[in-house]
Amino acid sequence: MRVMVVIAGALALAACSGRAKEPSAEEQAALANYVPPFVMSRLDFGGVVERRFRRLDVNHDDKLTRNELPKRLVARFEQIDRNKDGAISNEEWSAWMMGRFDAQDINHDGTVTSDERERARELHETDLPTPAEEPANTIAPRN
Ligand SMILES: [Ca+2]
Ligand SMILES: [Ca+2]
Known part of the structure; x- marks a missing residue:
């Protein structure tokens, strides 16, 4: 032994x-030739989703209407507006965006990595917004 x-x-x-x-x-x-691997946690993504909602909600009524959505999301409006009241609430926005994150998080470990993002691209999914696109320090002050 x-x-x-x-x-x-x-x-x-x-x-x-x-x-x-x-x-x-x-x-x-x-x-x-090293490219840093892309890793985004569900928590970080939640912050990005919240900040994007605030940025898109130009008239600050806590709803996104068709005219506030980027063009490529207007096609998804009916899908995001779950209760069909013609506006996307923060909850509806968050539920839909987190659903996209979870769909890309293939191994369900709470992060989306370079590999998983590549896989989503192969399936013609658009990239998830990243913390770099919605930095925490650029939120317009509410008036
Ligand atoms: Ca609005
Ligand atoms: Ca709604």
């Missing part, structure tokens, strides 16, 4: 030292 433990320890050491070796030329080239 003791022998087995020693062997396992030696194997673990070998595995560690293998990983610590200098990067190969290929690995270095890959690092030079």
Whole structure:
């Protein structure tokens, strides 16, 4: 039994030292072309969705009407306006946007990653809005 433990320890050491070796030329080239992976958490996305609602709601009546929606979303108006009252409430907006997030979060771990975003693009889904598009410090003050 003791022998087995020693062997396992030696194997673990070998595995560690293998990983610590200098990067190969290929690995270095890959690092030079490195694009940071895209990861967006559900929590971050919730903030983006809220800020986008505020930005789109030009007349500050807490509803989005057709004339306030970007063109590509006007086609989805009926779908987003669940109660068919002709306006999109914050709740309806949030429910629809979070639904899009959850549909793209294929492994349901609460984040959408580069791979999942690529997959959504292959299915001709439009990209989810990102924190970079709706930074927290650009909310127009309400009057
Ligand atoms: Ca409005
Ligand atoms: Ca509605």
